[in-house]
Amino acid sequence: MSTIDFFKEGIKNLKTIGTITRSSKFLCAKIVGLSQMKDAKCIVELGAGDGVMTTHILNSMPADATLFAFEINSKFCDIMRQINDPRLVVVEDSAENLEKHINAHGFKQIDVIFSALPFVVFPDEVAQSIVQTCYDILKPLGQYFQIHYSLLEKNLYKGIFGHVDIKFQLLNLPPAFILSCSKG
Numbered sequence: 001m002s003t004i005d006f007f008k009e010g011i012k013n014l015k016t017i018g019t020i021t022r023s024s025k026f027l028c029a030k031i032v033g034l035s036q037m038k039d040a041k042c043i044v045e046l047g048a049g050d051g052v053m054t055t056h057i058l059n060s061m062p063a064d065a066t067l068f069a070f071e072i073n074s075k076f077c078d079i080m081r082q083i084n085d086p087r088l089v090v091v092e093d094s095a096e097n098l099e100k101h102i103n104a105h106g107f108k109q110i111d112v113i114f115s116a117l118p119f120v121v122f123p124d125e126v127a128q129s130i131v132q133t134c135y136d137i138l139k140p141l142g143q144y145f146q147i148h149y150s151l152l153e154k155n156l157y158k159g160i161f162g163h164v165d166i167k168f169q170l171l172n173l174p175p176a177f178i179l180s181c182s183k184g
């Protein structure tokens with residue numbers, strides 16, 4: 001999808017997409033570079049959009065791992081389905097149903113979660129429930145990464161994970177924060 005098409009989709013669905021620009025290659029590289037996927041078997045991306053970060057994750061993850069990319073926008077899912085990689089499972093459903101989908105593929109725990117879900121536009125209880133599910137289903141020492149354009153939601157992760165590490169990427173429109181948490 002071109003930048004212009006993403007912009008149009010963002011304008012049309014601002015309440016669910018939460019932005020009119022997708023993540024830059026600099027932001028994608030930075031967030032993937034922070035992760036430890038060497039021994040990962042199950043990796044999850046929440047709010048995968050048209051797959052801009054998905055391809056960065058696929059390029060860095062082990063050959064025998066599975067990546068579940070959750071996205072509710074069907075146009076974006078159609079684009080991701082064109083990524084020709086047997087390790088990718090595109091899930092056209094809400095991140096709220098995360099556990100059900102990974103269980104259906106035989107996974108009980110997740111090694112790494114990347115999220116670009118626009119929690120600022122979510123009802124508080126839905127955001128809280130998704131992040132809590134992520135925490136519960138992560139394996140011990142598993143990592144959770146979240147992209148935000150402000151630090152308004154920081155306490156959501158601090159309350160559940162107990163700590164949040166913050167990085168900043170200026171080379172993104174708008175400049176973005178990466179909030180990193182780990183379990184335990």
Ligand SMILES: C[S@@+](CC[C@H](N)C(=O)[O-])C[C@H]1O[C@@H](n2cnc3c(N)ncnc32)[C@H](O)[C@@H]1O
Nearest residue numbers: 016017022023047048049071072073094095116
């Ligand atoms: C800020 S965009 C990020 C897109 C892409 N990952 C990127 O970094 O450019 C957030 C994405 O989350 C998706 N989304 C919103 N609510 C969702 C939900 N409940 N479950 C899964 N995806 C959701 C939107 O459709 C949108 O594509």
